[in-house]
Amino acid sequence: xxxxxxxxxxxxxxxxxxxxxxxxxxxxxxxxxxxxxxxxxxxxxxxxxxxxxxxxxxxxxxxxxxxxxxxxxxxxxxxxxxxxxxxxxxxxxxxxxxxxxxxxxxxxxxxxxxxxxxxxxxxxxxxxxxxxxxxxxxxxxxxxxxxxxxxxxxxxxxxxxxxxxxxxxxxxxxxxxxxxxxxxxxxxxxxxxxxxxxxxxxxxxxxxxxxxxxxxxxxxxxxxxxxxxxxxxxxxxxxxxxxxxxxxxxxxxxxxxxxxxxxxxxxxxxxxxxxxxxxxxxxxxxxxxxxxxxxxxxxxxxxxxxxxxxxxxxxxxxxxxxxxxxxxxx
Numbered sequence: 001x002x003x004x005x006x007x008x009x010x011x012x013x014x015x016x017x018x019x020x021x022x023x024x025x026x027x028x029x030x031x032x033x034x035x036x037x038x039x040x041x042x043x044x045x046x047x048x049x050x051x052x053x054x055x056x057x058x059x060x061x062x063x064x065x066x067x068x069x070x071x072x073x074x075x076x077x078x079x080x081x082x083x084x085x086x087x088x089x090x091x092x093x094x095x096x097x098x099x100x101x102x103x104x105x106x107x108x109x110x111x112x113x114x115x116x117x118x119x120x121x122x123x124x125x126x127x128x129x130x131x132x133x134x135x136x137x138x139x140x141x142x143x144x145x146x147x148x149x150x151x152x153x154x155x156x157x158x159x160x161x162x163x164x165x166x167x168x169x170x171x172x173x174x175x176x177x178x179x180x181x182x183x184x185x186x187x188x189x190x191x192x193x194x195x196x197x198x199x200x201x202x203x204x205x206x207x208x209x210x211x212x213x214x215x216x217x218x219x220x221x222x223x224x225x226x227x228x229x230x231x232x233x234x235x236x237x238x239x240x241x242x243x244x245x246x247x248x249x250x251x252x253x254x255x256x257x258x259x260x261x262x263x264x265x266x267x268x269x270x271x272x273x274x275x276x277x278x279x280x281x282x283x284x285x286x287x288x289x290x291x292x293x294x295x296x297x298x299x300x301x302x303x304x305x306x307x308x309x310x311x312x313x314x315x316x317x318x319x320x321x322x323x324x325x326x327x328x329x330x
Contacts, residue, residue: 031111031141031142031143031184031185031186031189031299032140032141032142032183032184032185032189032190032191032297032298032299033109033140033141033142033181033182033183033184033191033297034138034139034140034150034181034182034191034192034193034295034296034297035107035109035137035138035139035179035180035181035182035193035295036137036138036139036179036180036193036194036195036293036294036295037105037107037135037136037137037177037178037179037180037195037293038135038136038137038176038177038178038195038196038197038250038291038292038293039105039133039134039135039136039176039177039178039269040132040133040134040135040174040175040176040197040291041131041133041174041175041176041177041269042130042131042132042133042173042174042175043124043126043131043132043133043134043172043173043174044126044127044128044129044131044132044171044172044173044174045126045127045162045170045171045172045287046170046171046173047164047168047169047170047171048168048169048171048279049166049167049168049169049279050164050165050166050167050168050282051164051165051166052127052162052163052164052165053127053162053163053165054126054127054161054162054163054287055161055163059085059086059122059154059155060076060086060154060155061076061086061087061088061120061121061122061152061153061154061155062074062076062088062120062152062153062155063076063088063089063090063091063118063119063120063151063152064091064118064149064150064151064152065091065092065093065116065117065118065149065150065151066093066116066147066148066149066150067093067094067114067115067116067140067142067146067148068146068147068148069146070093070094073091073092073093074091076088085121085122085123085124086121086122086154087103087121087122087123088119088120088121089102090102090103090104090117090118090119091117091118091119092115092116092117093115093116093117093148094113094114094115094116094141094148095113095114095115096110096112096113096114096115096141097115097117100115100117102119103119103121103135104119104137105119105135105137105179107139107179107181108139108141109141109181110141111143112143113141114141114142114143114144114148115139115140115141115148116139116140116141116148116149116150116295117137117138117139117140117150118136118137118138118139118150118151118152118293119136119137119152120135120136120137120152120153120154120291120293121133121134121135121154122134122154131174134154134289134291135154136152136153136154136195136291136292136293137152137293138150138151138152138193138293138294138295139295140295140296140297141297142297142298142299143299144299145299145300145301146298146299147296147297147298147299148295148296148297148298149294149295149296149297150294150295151292151293151294151295152292152293152294153290153291153292153293154289154291155289155290155291161204161206161284161285161286161287162201162284162285162286162287163283163284163285164280164281164282164283164285165282166282167279167280167281167282168279168280169275169276169278169279169280170201170222170275170276170280171273171274171275171276172199172224172272172273172274173271173272173273173274174271174272174273175269175270175271175272176197176226176250176269176270176272177267177268177269177270178195178248178249178250178252178265178266178267179265179266179267180193180194180195180252180254180263180264180265180266181193181262181263181264181265181266182254182255182256182262182263182264183256183259183262183263184256184257184258184259184262184299185259186259186299186300187257187258187259188257188300189257189297189298189299189300190255190256190257190296190297190298190300191255191256191257191295191296191297192253192254192255192295192296192297193253193254193255193293193294193295193296194252194253194254194292194293194294195250195251195252195292195293195294196250196251196290196291196292196293197225197226197250197251197290197291198223198224198225198251198288198289198290199223199224199225199287199288199289199290200220200222200223200224200287200288201220201221201222201223201276201280201285201286201287201288202215202218202219202220202221202285202286202288203215203219203221203285203286204219204284204285204286206283206284207283207284207285208281208282208283210281211280211281211283211285214278221276221280221285222276222280224244224274225251226244226246226248226249226250226251226272227244227246227249227251228246228247228248228249229244229246230244230245230246232244232246244272244273244274245271245272245273245274246272247267247270247271247272248265248267248270250272252265
């Protein structure tokens with residue numbers, strides 16, 4: 001038996017194994033995941049006196065999804081009337097879109113699927129006892145090099161006339177839930193998510209004469225932007241002593257580019273409420289409501305940086321290969 005040949009062959013395999021280990025360690029699995037969910041249930045507008053009515057309201061919902069290498073999709077749903085539903089079909093871009101149901105607001109992380117999806121809807125009447133449901137989700141997952149973006153939003157815009165039959169305090173109230181999650185698996189990959197809710201009432205040309213005396217420069221007399229601070233009322237006319245019931249913020253951004261700092265801000269449904277700190281005179285006003293979610297993720301090509309253990313394997317492999325060559329030349 002040729003012992004030297006066997007030893008040389010063994011050392012050769014050892015060198016090849018060390019080189020393979022170097023390649024494996026320098027090409028770590030890359031990936032990024034982002035989720036932004038913003039849900040409101042039993043969204044109601046009430047008054048302390050008289051009655052409220054809405055006329056000419058346009059309820060808009062829109063989605064957008066983009067996955068690098070695919071085709072961006074941007075559908076939009078528009079319905080007219082205070083009780084009209086606006087349910088835009090879910091959009092999804094990427095290879096992992098199968099099996100994600102319409103109006104699905106739960107996270108769908110996966111180690112293999114890649115997608116960007118957005119979905120939004122607005123149902124019900126905010127002036128009746130059960131109120132309206134307004135929800136939006138943006139979610140993206142990427143495991144290979146590239147970018148993915150998902151957005152979704154609901155808005156109540158256009159000629160939205162809120163009529164108050166007699167002077168009264170106005171209250172916005174709803175049950176709200178948020179779910180924001182960002183994570184990456186490789187240093188330098190990026191995941192950013194955001195949610196936003198803003199409600200306001202402003203003067204219009206048909207508003208009572210005293211409206212502008214309570215308004216800011218933009219004509220807004222009452223604004224609610226849930227910020228998670230129960231001591232910070234959201235009226236815009238200077239009197240912030242009336243606190244809002246904001247158990248957590250519905251206007252925030254979160255992100256990470258570090259595998260060690262994945263972030264999650266998740267909450268079950270909780271009550272939000274704010275009442276105007278003055279009685280609005282009877283008459284016509286404009287109601288505005290804006291909601292949005294957004295997710296942006298980017299996976300970069302990670303550099304092959306050897307760790308100390310890899311350097312040891314590389315040195316061992318090179319030594320083995322040099323020894324093998326020397327034995328073969330003698």
